Amino acid sequence: MSLFELQEWLGHRYASSTQHYAKVKLTKLAKSFTQAGYFERNIRVVEVLLDQEAVKSGAAVTGEPWRFYDLGHGYCSYDFFDQCPHRMACAKCAFYVPKESSQAQILEGKANLQRMLQEIPLSDDEREAVEEGIEALEKLSAQLADVPTPAGPTPRQLNENRGQVNFIPSSSIQRVPSRN
Structure with missing residues (x-):
């Protein structure tokens, strides 16, 4: 029941009276958090x-x-x-x-x-x-x-080789016939 439904059911005139009797115990609150999965959603796991x-x-x-x-x-x-x-x-x-x-x-x-x-x-x-x-x-x-x-080469080696022209051996080039 909601607080207002409980207030009506108990016949209380003020919601504060109902709140006085419907206090939530800390153990019940912790159980509600656990059931809602609050802790699982808010834990950051670091390997x-x-x-x-x-x-x-x-x-x-x-x-x-x-x-x-x-x-x-x-x-x-x-x-x-x-x-x-x-x-x-x-x-x-x-x-x-x-x-x-x-x-x-x-x-x-x-x-x-x-x-x-x-x-x-x-x-x-x-x-x-x-x-x-x-x-x-x-x-x-x-x-x-x-x-x-x-x-294979490291970034340092790549930077050292900048400016040098690297030729690909013609034996490693695959020739594909063109369609005309």
Whole structure:
């Protein structure tokens, strides 16, 4: 029953009288939250990965990161992840390790920030924040400079080879007859 239906059924003149008798106990409230699935919908699950080699070799004892929290775009090696002061600004944090697969996202993010600087009138504080973001993304990109691409060469090697013409051997070209 709703509060007003219960008020009528009990014959109370004021809803406040009905509320006095219909107080919800905390245990009943907690049970209602559980039945509604409130806690399942509002829990953020973060996968924790352990570097067993760092633990076995003793590197973890010397301060090497050994526990990583998977953030989707990268890993956080901060032991007190739930209390991290850099929440939502991982690129600026020394504990952040980008995933090898995030290079394209980093480059795209940097290009978008540079476009902001050029196209949007920004206050001094906004400009400073965008420039800090670009600097943080450049650091992340540098961390991934020696990670091989799917084709084999690293981004550093690709940058070194820019300007050089790479010829494809004619033996690797498949000739397809044209239809005229």
